Amino acid sequence: MIIELGHYALVLALATALIQAWLPILGARRGDRALMELGTSAALASFLLVAFSFAVLAFAYVTSDFSVKNVWENSHSLKPLIYKITGVWGNHEGSMLLWLLILVFFSALVALFGRSLPETLKATVLAVQAWIAAAFALFVLLTSNPFARLMPAPGEGKDLNPVLQDIGLAIHPPLLYLGYVGFSVCFSFAVAALIEGRIDAAWARWVRPWTLAAWIFLTAGIAMGSYWAYYELGWGGWWFWDPVENASFMPWLAGTALLHSALVMEKREALKIWTVLLALMTFSLSLLGTFLVRSGVLTSVHAFATDPTRGIFILAILVLFIGGAFSLFAIRASHLKAGGIFAPISREGALVLNNLILTTATATVLTGTLYPLVLEALTGDKISVGAPFFNMTFGLLMLPLLAAVPFGPLLAWKRGDLAGASQRLFAAAALGLLVAGSCYYAANGGPVLAPFGIGLGVYLIFGAVTDLVLRSGLGKVAFGVAWKRLSGLPRSAFGTALAHIGVGITLIGIVTVTAFETETVIEMKPGATVDAGRYSLRFDGMRQGRGPNYTEETGHFTVSRGGVTVTEISSSKRLYPARRMPTTEAGIRTFGLSQLYVSLGDATNGGGIVVRIWWKPLILCIWGGALVMMAGGIVSLSDRRLRVGAPSRARKSARFAVGAAE
């Protein structure tokens, strides 16, 4: 009965969303406050209903209720509890329910924390959120119902795809969805602005924290997904330019651009129309990503078994929302007042450059992702657009952006001084060159471009530090004064610096791994040794083992350096009998920021085994940089200025502050 109640709660959430989709916006149009407030309670009610429904599905998984078809298809009674829970979203139906849950979660957040928003804006935003929620709730119920039942119930489930039985799955999709779906709030704000025909500073201040929050989650989700693919698939790669990866990367790029353009809009009331357009584009790319992954247009580890009606349904949602939003934009954009002006060399100019490059890069990735589909539809030729294409286009396009990043925060608003900024960055650039030079010296004969990539990363890091140093006046004024100034800086300044430092760290990681990693494929017999990086590995032999729902063969290796045993690595091949499916569990050991990566192949006739060993220098920088970027986002999000805009409560103190400052 509890299962059916969860199912009914989902249906009721759809009905609530339908009400939330129309009444609040009607109230906003007619100035009826009661109807507008209805949006708040409806948003909270939908969230509770979907949350209950999701909890019920999780309960069915935990109790192995195989009368639920979805549980039977993706679970097994012997699976460890943690994978029973993560299995809830390790399949198409459950993951769409999670998508919906996060969407209504964000609506509820707007409802709860939007008390300081202009009420008509809030009501309209909640209504737009409800349109999306209603569409996806209908999609879940009609084409991907996780509550479909089986009578009579089977006695055992078919188990979850073993590749997905990993802790990475517990974290990666929810984070990614929090990011993807978080941009729906920006989308709803943009649509609401277009409907209301006005857009102002308060709007920009409100869009920024949502963009930031979504961006932080998406950054985390992409980094997590990349790390998961790295250690779970056993191929040693951390980014494949796989269409599904691109699907999550495109909203990230557009979201990063949005983050920066919203800044210009808030400060200078410029780029209004562009910012609205970006907000629409970012969520449209999220929807496109959902479509590409869920429709079965692409096949990959992410595409669970699909059927064509689903693809058509999502395509309809995609066309409806993207088409509708952009038509609205075409009709209403001219109603929005254009804002302030600025010189090409200025903070705004730098941010425009940022936007230009990021959107161009997004377009490049989009082209590369969709081109094979289009080409196949038109000519029947099948091509694969892979890493070489993206490295050539995306990589080259990002270079000027990376070089320009440290300039941005140093230029003044409206009209900046490029020469002055260059002077101030001289130290950072010199340091970058120095590091590049020494890298070249150290790896003489190695790749020529790599040291400069590393130098660019160093320059990014110290460029960001330079900004903080200059703002505090460190070196010019007494240390105490400088410290006081530094601590008085707005948190967003630290956020900016941290995020840019993160980009530098990631860049260093990418360049180092790409240029200096070593890969060895070798046949090893017990007792054989092989060198990787500065370490050498001795193969000790294979051992049999058994897990709760798999059997495994594990190869053991002893790692030594200069003849001294440092540690051990074990790498295994598992067989999951329920699906008769083998997986490779790579053996990974971390040394500082670098890693040794061991993957097992086939046994050879001579009693040996083929082993693939990578030495991956500074690889952790790639994800560490993402962590630093996220930290920057979080620090920025905690800036008090993002909370200003509430008339009744903040007014007095703000007025007082202005008076005191004057």
Add this chain to the structure above:
Amino acid sequence: MTRKQKRLTIIGGGVAFLMAAVLLVMFAFSQAVAYFYVPGDLAKAGVAPGTRIRLGGLVEAGSVKRGEGKTVTFSVTDTLATVPVTYTGILPDLFREGQGVVAEGAFVAGSPVFVADTVLAKHDETYMPKDVADRLEAQGVTLGGKENIR
């Protein structure tokens, strides 16, 4: 600079950058993409040695020679033609005889052997590389239950 000049500078710069990006993308499409072939296509397509392609088909039953060091040889077939492939490295977990496979790499001049540097197989039991399935189906090769391919 006047307001108009400022705007023109920004727009002009933007357009120039976009043009550069478009040219770059077009250049990359002509250089850096790999076409997909099944063995039967190769004769008429005339792939030059050294050109990166993706070769798809079924792993011919009985053709896989492994266990002799780190290089594996096998044949990819679409039932019309068969191409021998060598690959050094670790085959994917689900690489099996008679199953679909995609090998990425190039032919070496003066040899009929395809040297693969990447081999992709199914991600799980119900997955078959879509390109392979479509092509083989078009050539009349039946591959197990249809619903398993999509």
Add this chain to the structure above:
Amino acid sequence: MLFWILVAILTAAVAAVLILPLMRAAAPLPSRHSHDIEVYRDQLDELNRDREAGLIGSEEAELARAEIARRLLSASAADTTAAEEPPKRLLSSRLAQAFILLCLPAVGLLLYLTTGSPGVPAQPLAARLANPGDDISILIAKAENHLALNPDDGAGWDLLAPIYMRNGRVADAVAAYDRAIRLLGPTAPRLGGYAEALVVQSGGLVTAEAQSALQKALALDANDPRSEFYLALGLRQEGKNAEALAAFRKLAGSSPADAPWLPLVNQHIAELGAAEPNTAAAPPANPTSEDIAAAEELDSGDRQAMIRGMVDGLASRLKEDPDNFEGWMRLIRSYVVLDQRDKARDALREGLNAFPASGEQGKQLLALGRELGIDASGEVK
């Protein structure tokens, strides 16, 4: 009943939450501009801080201050001119309430009744294991759980194997027999069952592996009729008709007169006898309906297994190769014989996918469906 009461309570609770704001008296709406004013004030504040920190030249600071002040002034002006709007209480409130009260139960029930399965209880595995009743799948699951922990319990596998066979899980039956034989050693019934499972798995074909198992079974017990029967069938399938005939005759001779399998054996003898001069008899790839009918004479366990197995084998082969019109006709008939009308309907549908109803063969399939009383309406595309 309890379920519907809970459904009603849930619906009413949501309706109450939604209607509550509509009941409250509305306060006046603050002007939009008051929000902007706060933002501009804060920007002035930040400008001052930047200037103190020396981050911005005094000239630029003055320009920026003028710009923000201009925005602030215009917003303030708009704020005062836009008099606070009087609270509006429109007729729409009643309509809104009616809309909510109608929409929730209507959409809720309509969609739920089309997609849901009211009345189906939750069936947590633990509860089912504790109280299995006659739920055969749970009994199997219980045995499987036991065997997963004690994989060396040969008796368990021995017991489970025929149950798998009866439930159509042929591959599992093969594996279970195999384990039982390895753990407990070969006996004629085990080897015979193993061979039978192999035969069914390969769609009725007596494979070499099955033959060797059958020969071993006969070596252990020369009078095992099942093994004799399948071995003879294998000979017939290989086209060794004379040897097959001899084997069948031997089986008929050694069987008691009332043995249930005797009619089937006699039928094979009759067919082989008639076709004796014909040396190149095609191996019967598909079980014929006569085979199925005759198999009813076997003892009940064997019969069930054989029919099901042959039909399952045919079904799975048709799945792989749907381009077999005769096969579809047979499969549909077989399901009707087995009284599995749902499966017959599914098979008809799948058959029509392979042979569209517009074609001649599709029409024959449809005619067969009508003749057997299978409803194919709605399945034709």
